[in-house]
Amino acid sequence: MVGKTLEKGILEEYVRGILEVIGEDPCREGLLETPKRVAKMYREVFAGIGVAPETALTTTFDAEGYEGMIVVKDIDYYTFCEHHLIPFFGKVHIGYIPDKQIVGLSKFARLVELTAQRPQVQERMTDQIAKAISNVLQPKGVMVKLAGQHLCMCARGVKKPGSSTVTSVKKGAFLESESLVREFESNIANS
Numbered sequence: 001m002v003g004k005t006l007e008k009g010i011l012e013e014y015v016r017g018i019l020e021v022i023g024e025d026p027c028r029e030g031l032l033e034t035p036k037r038v039a040k041m042y043r044e045v046f047a048g049i050g051v052a053p054e055t056a057l058t059t060t061f062d063a064e065g066y067e068g069m070i071v072v073k074d075i076d077y078y079t080f081c082e083h084h085l086i087p088f089f090g091k092v093h094i095g096y097i098p099d100k101q102i103v104g105l106s107k108f109a110r111l112v113e114l115t116a117q118r119p120q121v122q123e124r125m126t127d128q129i130a131k132a133i134s135n136v137l138q139p140k141g142v143m144v145k146l147a148g149q150h151l152c153m154c155a156r157g158v159k160k161p162g163s164s165t166v167t168s169v170k171k172g173a174f175l176e177s178e179s180l181v182r183e184f185e186s187n188i189a190n191s
């Protein structure tokens with residue numbers, strides 16, 4: 001984890017260095033506390049590095065024969081693009097069909113948070129969420145969809161603020177049944 005591998009003060013020094021090389025004066029009043037704040041922020045937003053996504057999925061219950069689809073949608077996420085270290089953010093939608101186990105609903109939001117707390121690409125984050133659910137619950141099927149706005153495409157570079165990226169991963173029954181995919185899509189479209 002970030003806090004463990006970085007000696008105290010090193011991150012602050014690096015941030016001060018960046019301020020210097022971009023032509024700023026790290027000693028001016030407005031920037032004096034900035035290295036400390038940025039170091040604190042990095043410890044917070046990258047706290048998931050080295051932590052297995054599966055660890056978010058505690059508190060499982062017996063499915064008690066429930067055979068329907070469970071959809072948790074519109075889970076907000078904010079993460080950092082690993083190419084530019086600026087945010088991308090959006091919504092996660094998760095659907096699964098349990099076999100023997102279900103999980104506490106809030107744990108999906110915890111799973112999303114944990115996968116977001118590391119430098120990411122949207123495809124990998126989608127995959128990590130689907131794999132963790134698959135590994136822990138061994139459901140009949142799972143589908144995960146992410147919508148993302150990448151500041152590296154909006155605020156710099158190609159500068160296309162309206163663009164968004166959609167990624168999805170299907171496992172098990174969702175790979176075999178178009179109607180399950182349609183049910184998932186219609187659940188996330190309707191509120």
Ligand SMILES: Nc1nc2c(ncn2[C@@H]2O[C@H](COP(=O)(O)OP(=O)(O)OP(=O)(O)O)[C@@H](O)[C@H]2O)c(=O)[nH]1
Pocket residue numbers: 081082083120121122123150152153157158
């Ligand atoms: N597939 C994928 N690409 C991403 C993601 N986040 C950022 N990228 C892309 O990563 C690429 C990095 O391209 P490079 O050519 O190495 O970097 P760059 O010169 O800064 O590229 P531009 O963004 O085109 O200015 C860019 O095309 C980004 O749009 C992501 O989550 N998934």
Ligand SMILES: [Zn+2]
Pocket residue numbers: 081082083084085086150151152153
């Ligand atoms: Zn980027």
